[in-house]
Amino acid sequence: MPIDLHTHSTTSDGTDTPAELLRAAAHAGVDTVALTDHDTTAGWREAAAALPAGMRLVPGVEWSCVSSDGRGGYCSVHLLGYLFDPESPALVAEQARLRAERRKRLRLMAMRMAEDHLPIDTEGLLAGLPEDSSAGRPHLARALIAAGVVATVDQAFAEYLNTGGRYYLARVDTPVERAIEMITAAGGVTVMAHAFARTRGSVVSPRVIAELADRGLTGLEVDHPDHDPAARVELRMLAAEHGLLVTGASDYHGTNKSVKIGQERTADDVFAELVARSTGTPVITGESAT
Ligand code: AMP
Ligand code: FE
Ligand code: FE
Ligand code: ZN
Numbered sequence: 438m439p440i441d442l443h444t445h446s447t448t449s450d451g452t453d454t455p456a457e458l459l460r461a462a463a464h465a466g467v468d469t470v471a472l473t474d475h476d477t478t479a480g481w482r483e484a485a486a487a488l489p490a491g492m493r494l495v496p497g498v499e500w501s502c503v504s505s506d507g508r509g510g511y512c513s514v515h516l517l518g519y520l521f522d523p524e525s526p527a528l529v530a531e532q533a534r535l536r537a538e539r540r541k542r543l544r545l546m547a548m549r550m551a552e553d554h555l556p557i558d559t560e561g562l563l564a565g566l567p568e569d570s571s572a573g574r575p576h577l578a579r580a581l582i583a584a585g586v587v588a589t590v591d592q593a594f595a596e597y598l599n600t601g602g603r604y605y606l607a608r609v610d611t612p613v614e615r616a617i618e619m620i621t622a623a624g625g626v627t628v629m630a631h632a633f634a635r636t637r638g639s640v641v642s643p644r645v646i647a648e649l650a651d652r653g654l655t656g657l658e659v660d661h662p663d664h665d666p667a668a669r670v671e672l673r674m675l676a677a678e679h680g681l682l683v684t685g686a687s688d689y690h691g692t693n694k695s696v697k698i699g700q701e702r703t704a705d706d707v708f709a710e711l712v713a714r715s716t717g718t719p720v721i722t723g724e725s726a727t
Pocket of ligand 3: 631
């Protein structure tokens with residue numbers, strides 16, 4: 438029963454619509470998929486409506502958070518939330534704030550690029566995003582490709598979009614402890630995404646993981662394409678030490694990344710445990726057409 442618990446659709450920075458994403462999953466033989474768009478649950482409805490018979494949809498989110506790095510500074514943390522009540526008022530308000538923050542930041546980055554004579558149509562870019570979707574740097578990467586400035590998303594990041602680069606602007610993300618509290622209060626479970634993906638920038642120290650486990654974090658995403666074998670060993674040991682569940686997932690983004698859906702997976706018993714610990718919203722099962 439292949440289970441992939443981290444994917445992105447056009448509701449954030451993936452290139453497949455929720456319906457296309459589920460078709461890609463079915464084609465790859467994945468029967469359980471979590472839709473985890475950045476800072477939005479707006480794709481859940483389309484995904485549920487398009488769910489092929491026999492497949493299971495795990496409603497989720499990947500929440501943009503900020504954390505102490507455990508060395509006196511701060512770093513970005515992505516928190517996966519699953520099976521929470523999407524109408525929880527605190528959560529709805531904070532995610533709406535984050536999406537507004539994302540649009541404002543993308544507009545400012547695009548304006549800086551336009552000032553440097555990069556051919557970016559800022560307003561057209563923002564107008565083309567679906568309602569309640571999350572704007573991100575991959576959208577700017579696509580605009581640079583469309584304008585013929587770069588050939589690939591990777592090149593766009595390397596030359597224009599990487600953290601700390603000329604056009605990069607930070608966002609005001611949610612403190613990770615707050616996001617854990619909000620998802621837990623809404624009946625969901627939480628898994629820290631790609632915690633040791635060191636190529637993306639600074640990452641949390643083991644002590645921070647211990648502290649977040651004390652505050653209710655449910656699991657660690659260990660098997661992720663951005664984790665090398667050493668990072669996986671380290672994270673598996675930390676998970677065992679602090680009683681955290683171990684998940685695996687592809688972080689599929691359609692053609693914005695080269696990973697394939699189902700490339701990394703979560704074990705059946707771990708998935709059952711995540712479901713058993715959540716009360717906010719059920720796993721959705723595709724009914725056979727009658
Ligand atoms: P943002 O959310 O706007 O800060 O952009 C971060 C997103 O960009 C991540 O969620 C990834 O999907 C994507 N990303 C980051 N680095 C790269 C890269 N080198 N190539 C392709 N996509 C990337
Ligand atoms: Fe992304
Ligand atoms: Fe992420
Ligand atoms: Zn992701």
